[in-house]
Amino acid sequence: xxxxxxxxxxxxxxxxxxxxxxxxxxxxxxxxxxxxxxxxxxxxxxxxxxxxxxxxxxxxxxxxxxxxxxxxxxxxxxxxxxxxxxxxxxxxxxx
Numbered sequence: 001x002x003x004x005x006x007x008x009x010x011x012x013x014x015x016x017x018x019x020x021x022x023x024x025x026x027x028x029x030x031x032x033x034x035x036x037x038x039x040x041x042x043x044x045x046x047x048x049x050x051x052x053x054x055x056x057x058x059x060x061x062x063x064x065x066x067x068x069x070x071x072x073x074x075x076x077x078x079x080x081x082x083x084x085x086x087x088x089x090x091x092x093x094x095x
């Protein structure tokens with residue numbers, strides 16, 4: 001696992017510590033994928049109800065609070081595939 005993925009798993013685990021009832025995949029381009037579901041957050045590349053795709057810099061900014069997820073989506077830095085409702089839930093949890 002890369003350092004970027006390790007750091008993202010740790011940060012996402014903290015942000016989603018109250019749990020996430022759906023299945024989400026975070027694809028960090030050129031690094032790998034992270035899964036978040038009712039079992040927690042882990043490295044993985046499985047089917048998901050919503051997939052968020054961005055580069056490492058954008059994900060770091062979202063996880064640190066320096067980048068607003070909605071603005072990242074609106075400016076094309078964050079791509080979403082799947083349920084927009086779940087993406088909005090995640091955006092609230094991550095901000």
